[in-house]
Amino acid sequence: MSEMWINMGPQHPMTHGLWNLRVKIDGEIVVDVDAEMGYLHRGIEKISEDRHYNEVITLMDRCCYVAGMAWEHLYILAAEEALHVTVPERALYIRVMSEEFQRVASHLMWYAAFVQDIGLLTPFLYGMRDRDLILDLFQSYTGGRMTYEYMRVGGVRNDMPPGFTDRARKLCTWLIDRFKEYDTLCLASTIFHKRCDNIGVLKAAACRKHGVTGPMLRSAGVKADIRKDRPYAAYDRVEFDVPVQQDADVTARYLIRMEEMRQSIRIIRQTLDWLDAHPGPVIAPQLPRWLGAPYAPIGNEGYLLKRNYPHGLGFSAIEEPHGEALAYLVNDGGEHPYRVKFKSPVFANISAVREYVVGYHVADIPPIMGSVDICVGEVDR
């Protein structure tokens, strides 16, 4: 058969979102690929320039819809730096706990989608089922399942409800048990190894060259994790390991994510113990009034105060479930951010798609792209 281009997307079961992978195939072998993004470009960076600082949080939840907490955290860190706000310690721990729960939820979503890509039907349901339990927990203290609007400049919106830590501990135990079941369903299967070993290989040097981060980088043997290398929030006060694999293939990424979930549970348990022992405020006491009341009418005293607020630049980096996410925020003293720039890890991971898809079979594309864990919302923003 001669070579031909096929469009995998924007409506295609492989994409898990709205993007288009143009694939040039020769028979069943992929010769060339070209990713076409932008089908979900919602202009979040532009809209943010039209919003108050706390209103941007709403957009961050929708920016990456499987890791809302992580993106809130990313934005909040940059905004606090730009606005020179300090945060009470309890809020830091709550943020760490929320982000880790979000990491587990995001990885469970990845698991559900990934196993469906290689044809395993049942674990999709298991992944979604256990993810729903985490969302229930989120719902109990933020009120939302996926879009929380929980973190605030200067802390978090509210404290945990009574009895929360016990429920969270119970869930942790349940999840640890379930991870064994997941491994049985996947790793114990010969076909799984046949499908996932030695495909989508992207070695460490190539990862760094093309800006690939996150589990893909760690699966190539680089022990890079911003939570360890450049600790933010309370990550320097909790113990955890950074899992590393050497094979740089799809199975290695699977193992990395599974181990990351276990490590997240470990972090969560430590933060829960800390939260039990240290009650206190969760939001900074002296916040500028305009931050507390984002919907105040124009002419309010808060806005007058705002004019005298110092300028600032904020730069933050977090280890999002998908990899390294950066934010750069310019505060020009106005009531809205002057410019917000977000760097999504998936953006860089997809941009290197030619490096890890070309040369494999068409049937390898779903597992490979599944192992990248694509969230189009944060790529297109």
Add this chain to the structure above:
Amino acid sequence: MSTPVTGAAKVPSAEPAPTEGDLPMVDQPAVSFVEIETLRAREFIPAAKEALSSMALEKGQAEVIRPVFNWAGRNSLFPLHWGLACCAIEFAAAFGARWDAERFGVVPRSSPRQCDLMIVNGTVTWKVAHKLITLYEQMPDPKWVIAMGNCATGGGPFRTAYSVVPGVDKLVPVDVYIAGCPPRPEALLDGILRLEQLIRDRRE
């Protein structure tokens, strides 16, 4: 399915007064078979068509065929399997173990040719608009559209953005709107059940 009534006086008064849309054609009786026999062959087909449409189609379709097919149609809605944005995750959750939309016969299909329901689960951008219309046109009739979430309904939090279609009803006709950002899976199931209600009351 009684025989066609030929006079208004014969309608039993005990029956509730039919609404205008339901009114049987009492004043213009259908072409009777006696008349058909006297027609010439050339006139037979239009006359028979008329007779059929007035009697068999009107009555039979209304009381037998339409309910049966509407029953079938509303109980087996195959939505298009695609995810636009945040709502797609809740869409997936609705097919998960806890909500299990398959209970209602809702099974997502990947090919638009086999679908009869398009759930627009997320923000529609101008870049994807023409692909959405193409997909809608590829779906065979009869077909329905559910606008899931605020973005699909009216642009949601992104309505001011330069790249976002403020509401998918600008592109395709929408049958059911579901509010929420994103709507919970229960809300999606409720929307599907409301669509089933719409199909049950359909008169086409």
Add this chain to the structure above:
Amino acid sequence: MLSLYSVAYDLISIPLTAIAAHLPAPLSAWLVNTTLLNVLGALVFCAILLGASMINTIMLIWFERKMLGRFMDRRGAMHVGFAGLLQNFADGLKLFRKNTRRPKDADFVGFYAAPTAYMVSSLVMFAILPVSTGWSAGALPLSLLLALVVFSFAPLFIFLSAWSSANKYSLLGGMRSAAQMIAYEVPILLAVVAVVVLSGSFDLTTIVYEQQNYWFWAPLFLALIVFVAGMLAEMERIPFDLPEAEAELVEGWNTEFGGMLFAFFMLADYVRALVGCFLIVLLFLGGWTMPGWVPASATSFPLAGIFWFMLKTYLVFGVFIWIRASLPRVRTDQLLRVGWMRMVPLSLLSIVLAVAVVLTKCLPVIGCVPGIGGG
């Protein structure tokens, strides 16, 4: 002997004879005439067969949906009819009403002929396979061969449909499908040869008779594995559902088919699944016999034979569902490699084993293993 055909024949002949008794001589002679009665009887027979097989097929889909739901920790269809029993009827009716659209570039003949031919060729199988002593069109001496020949028509129609629908995904799916089915025809045929060696006949009824005492799965375990794997590939079920691989080729070769054409494909797939299970039961699991309950020549109560046969069929299909719920999908090259390099040698080995069993006359010895047979 009470058979389905005789029932159908009686259904026609008894009322016709009764009517003819009141008619004048030339008319009654015309009416009660062997040829006419045979033709009408055959038609009624076909109608009964079609109805029974379609209901079974639809029940099979329901069975799969419910069981898959249970594996997945959910319920499956449950709101249409009792426990969702009517769900598939609703699906079928809806698809019947849907428009069928032919893509602009699609080939007219191929696009409409392929699904129909696929459906018909699958349905013909029901006339060939004996479900019980009476339940078959006739005792063909080479019914096994005929069944396998009809069963192997499918790749042609799939490829025709794939090519005529002018879609790249369909074409890829069709090519995969053709390659896969042809690769797995060979081990299937070789595995069947082992059965033939053991039973000494190509007649399915005789094969079942031969299993009256000892079911063939024990001596021919290797052949059973090959046959089941081959059947999975022929039915295009996970782990061998590459032609319809959802993740990469949207819906595979039936991407462009909607409405009734899609319903044909869907139904025919399950008809083939049912037929595959029939074949496994007939060749390896003793057909309608149940040691101690139903002998092979169950002329006296064929309904009991049908019951056991269907029970076994559904159990075999249950195993297939179990496999579907727990295994990922393999890749084309891996599939073909397994087909040609593992299945073919294994099936050859199974023929050797079968010959050895026949020559050493050790079948009764194997048959003494508890639970295998001994009726």
Add this chain to the structure above:
Amino acid sequence: MVGEDIGERLAGHWGTDRLHIEPFPGTAGKVRFDPALVLDVLRVMRDELQFAHLAMVAGIDWEKHREVLYALWSDERKQYILLSADIPAEAAHIESASSIYPSANWHEREAWELVGITFDHHPDLRHLLTPDGYKFHPLLRSFKLHEPETLEVKRRDV
């Protein structure tokens, strides 16, 4: 937290009038440099100062001028460093970094279409997020958002 050796090394190459480093909290500093030096600075960063990972390229519109911001990460130093070059708004050109850091490719495509900064010698400067042929640069300050009016969308004929 300013990396002292970085400042010295850079000053040794170009002096301090075309390039200077200022502290930036949480990073090794923010290097402001002449846009003509971009390739040389990035090469020094990658080859001599071990910043192997280009994490982000951002364009910022300051109305009078536009700023190109690079964020680099070094595994050895465990530090980010920000590089920033100001280019005039009327001639928003800068050399593409994708010959040194291939990961700059998509970031520069995005900055080109959203902020209107042209990257010279870019291998593949196409639209990434906006549709092909989109004429505006939405992240410019002059591009205003507005509430959508009632839109009339013309359907093409079926």
